[in-house]
Amino acid sequence: MQPKLFLLTTVETDQPTRYLAHWSRLLEEEARRRGFEVVNLHQEKAVRKNLESRIESRPPSLLMFNAHGSPEEISGFDGKPLLKAGENERVTKGLVAYARTCSAAAVLGRKCAEKGAKAFLGYSWFFTFPTDNNDEAHPLNDELAAPVLKTSNVIVEALLKGSTVREAVSRSAQHMEKEIEFIKSSRFKHFLEAPLVIGCLRLNQRILTVCGNNDAAIA
Amino acid sequence: MAEDDEIKIVLARLKTLPPSVTLNVGGPAGFKRLDRNGLIAEVENKSEIGEKVVEMYMEYLKSFK
Numbered sequence: 001m002q003p004k005l006f007l008l009t010t011v012e013t014d015q016p017t018r019y020l021a022h023w024s025r026l027l028e029e030e031a032r033r034r035g036f037e038v039v040n041l042h043q044e045k046a047v048r049k050n051l052e053s054r055i056e057s058r059p060p061s062l063l064m065f066n067a068h069g070s071p072e073e074i075s076g077f078d079g080k081p082l083l084k085a086g087e088n089e090r091v092t093k094g095l096v097a098y099a100r101t102c103s104a105a106a107v108l109g110r111k112c113a114e115k116g117a118k119a120f121l122g123y124s125w126f127f128t129f130p131t132d133n134n135d136e137a138h139p140l141n142d143e144l145a146a147p148v149l150k151t152s153n154v155i156v157e158a159l160l161k162g163s164t165v166r167e168a169v170s171r172s173a174q175h176m177e178k179e180i181e182f183i184k185s186s187r188f189k190h191f192l193e194a195p196l197v198i199g200c201l202r203l204n205q206r207i208l209t210v211c212g213n214n215d216a217a218i219a
Numbered sequence: 220m221a222e223d224d225e226i227k228i229v230l231a232r233l234k235t236l237p238p239s240v241t242l243n244v245g246g247p248a249g250f251k252r253l254d255r256n257g258l259i260a261e262v263e264n265k266s267e268i269g270e271k272v273v274e275m276y277m278e279y280l281k282s283f284k
Contacts, residue, residue, distance in 0.1 A: 016243040016250035068249050102245030126245040128271075133239040144240065184282075192235050196242060199275020 007060035020066035022139040061218040069101030092117035105209035113212035147179040166214040221273040
């Protein structure tokens with residue numbers, strides 16, 4: 001029996017997408033620990049043709065995008081659409097997808113659900129996170145970005161564990177509250193930046209949107 | 220729309236941010252990267268992003284009441 005497949009896309013076209021790519025590596029490790037096969041369409045591999053052929057040859061249990069996005073599309077490495085409303089949203093049919101991109105849940109996510117995606121999780125506005133320039137060489141060590149990107153990682157970790165979409169969102173929200181509690185404590189050393197970190201956590205959670213079936217889980 | 224008093228409070232707080240801090244705000248043309256001065260400009264211009272930044276700070280400050 002084939003292992004379940006976790007298919008993700010990552011690009012490193014600028015510093016923020018580089019952060020998303022680094023934080024996604026933790027998810028790749030987690031998926032492998034759980035027995036998943038992992039395929040990362042990274043950099044020049046993150047283009048529409050590759051995405052479509054990969055999904056058609058073997059549908060993944062979980063699909064994740066880390067990229068730039070707009071209400072109607074998610075971009076690939078070449079800046080052209082990787083997934084676009086009205087063009088190829090059908091490739092998500094039967095899948096659970098999470099888009100760590102901007103705005104894609106506003107239109108594209110709904111279209112994916114209409115075309116048969118089990119669920120599409122994404123953001124209905126701009127995904128936002130703070131960074132510290134002093135840590136940009138080591139994104140995983142950036143204490144300003146970590147609370148926000150870890151909170152979004154929790155969504156995928158929960159889905160990999162078999163949680164439903166609803167449960168995954170709930171676990172992410174619970175994790176966010178723990179992060180906020182820590183940031184407000186004296187143990188968090190970035191007192192001046194605290195409002196921005198907490199603000200990004202709350203904003204992203206507020207605009208996190210589920211299109212499709214909240215009770216879906218990966219198969 | 221944020222009140223003028225709120226904007227003043229938030230601008231005062233933003234001026235205390237370390238220069239190494241960047242807020243990465245996604246968008247269709249890529250992430251907009253805002254340092255301290257960029258954040259101040261967004262708030263002063265009452266842009267959509269500036270409004271969100273005011274909301275973030277005011278929600279934070281009110282959470283201690």
